Amino acid sequence: MTTNTKAPENLLKKLRSGHRYVITSHINPDGDAIGSSLGLVRILRNIGKGAVVWSRDEPPKLYRSLAGSDRMHVGPEPPAGFPESFDGAIVLECPTLDRCGLEEHLADMSIINIDHHLGNEHYGEVNWVDTAAPSLGEMIYRLSQGLMVNLDQETATALYLTLVTDTGGFRFANSTPAAFSAASALVTEGAHPEQVAHWLYESQPESAVRLLGEMLKTLEIHGERIATAIVTQEMFDTAGASSSDTEGLIDHPRSIAGVDAVALIRQVDEEHFKVSLRSRGDIDVEKLARQNGGGGHRNAAGYMADGPIADLREKVVKALQAALS
Numbered sequence: 332m333t334t335n336t337k338a339p340e341n342l343l344k345k346l347r348s349g350h351r352y353v354i355t356s357h358i359n360p361d362g363d364a365i366g367s368s369l370g371l372v373r374i375l376r377n378i379g380k381g382a383v384v385w386s387r388d389e390p391p392k393l394y395r396s397l398a399g400s401d402r403m404h405v406g407p408e409p410p411a412g413f414p415e416s417f418d419g420a421i422v423l424e425c426p427t428l429d430r431c432g433l434e435e436h437l438a439d440m441s442i443i444n445i446d447h448h449l450g451n452e453h454y455g456e457v458n459w460v461d462t463a464a465p466s467l468g469e470m471i472y473r474l475s476q477g478l479m480v481n482l483d484q485e486t487a488t489a490l491y492l493t494l495v496t497d498t499g500g501f502r503f504a505n506s507t508p509a510a511f512s513a514a515s516a517l518v519t520e521g522a523h524p525e526q527v528a529h530w531l532y533e534s535q536p537e538s539a540v541r542l543l544g545e546m547l548k549t550l551e552i553h554g555e556r557i558a559t560a561i562v563t564q565e566m567f568d569t570a571g572a573s574s575s576d577t578e579g580l581i582d583h584p585r586s587i588a589g590v591d592a593v594a595l596i597r598q599v600d601e602e603h604f605k606v607s608l609r610s611r612g613d614i615d616v617e618k619l620a621r622q623n624g625g626g627g628h629r630n631a632a633g634y635m636a637d638g639p640i641a642d643l644r645e646k647v648v649k650a651l652q653a654a655l656s
């Protein structure tokens with residue numbers, strides 16, 4: 332259970348055989364996607380390979396301090412020289428190829444698929460899927476060992492960040508011995524936990540904290556186990572905030588003792604609202620989201636809906652009460 336397997340030989344061989352790679356990950360990239368991509372670029376350069384990170388979507392500002400984040404190629408248009416000057420695409424964190432949002436461009440490429448999600452469809456020419464890996468960055472660390480690359484401080488930091496974000500700061504169930512031993516090795520190689528924590532948890536724009544203040548004024552608890560909150564266009568204006576400032580807002584109602592399900596209703600434009608849902612344990616909010624045309628995971632899901640906002644709140648509370656009983 333705690334033994335983490337080595338990067339497979341056919342993957343190492345494949346990587347050594349090419350000269351230049353494009354590295355991509357999923358749409359709306361998270362810390363694991365960005366940190367793994369930027370870490371892998373540096374590892375490949377170390378063994379004399381060229382590599383370009385191509386992300387369809389702009390990475391969140393949070394990860395801007397990572398080395399190389401300013402040199403990523405962002406957007407739906409291919410980077411210079413693509414595809415002729417590349418020997419293959421390395422797709423990270425995508426259970427299906429279309430998760431990267433660039434599948435049409437990559438259709439004719441030789442694909443290396445590296446992932447830790449359940450249900451990966453093994454769409455690559457080479458596939459390395461380890462669902463026990465705490466983060467994809469932890470697999471990239473093992474890959475660096477297989478390639479016998481000594482990590483520099485920047486690479487260690489990028490990979491360490493993937494562990495912190497995917498384990499929720501070593502709080503989630505994937506905080507396994509493998510997560511801690513990789514973290515230990517990466518800190519030994521020069522990753523700075525304090526600096527990473529500062530980037531992730533102490534670098535919020537003022538507008539995001541002010542928006543949180545506005546949201547908390549709307550907090551309601553419905554019979555102890557359900558919490559709801561609202562973010563309106565007016566509140567965005569008051570706080571000077573934008574939609575990028577909403578990340579993590581829903582964690583605050585969820586942090587209340589006894590609360591097992593949360594709905595955050597956020598105004599997107601005049602009539603449209605995004606309903607974000609979080610739950611604990613067996614409470615399935617994915618089902619609820621799907622019934623409303625949305626989706627997600629059992630404990631984190633969402634859907635779009637039309638107002639008015641008071642009706643939306645009433646409806647979602649009723650649905651959550653039904654899900655709880």
Ligand SMILES: [Mn+2]
Binds near residue numbers: 363447497
């Ligand atoms: Mn991940």
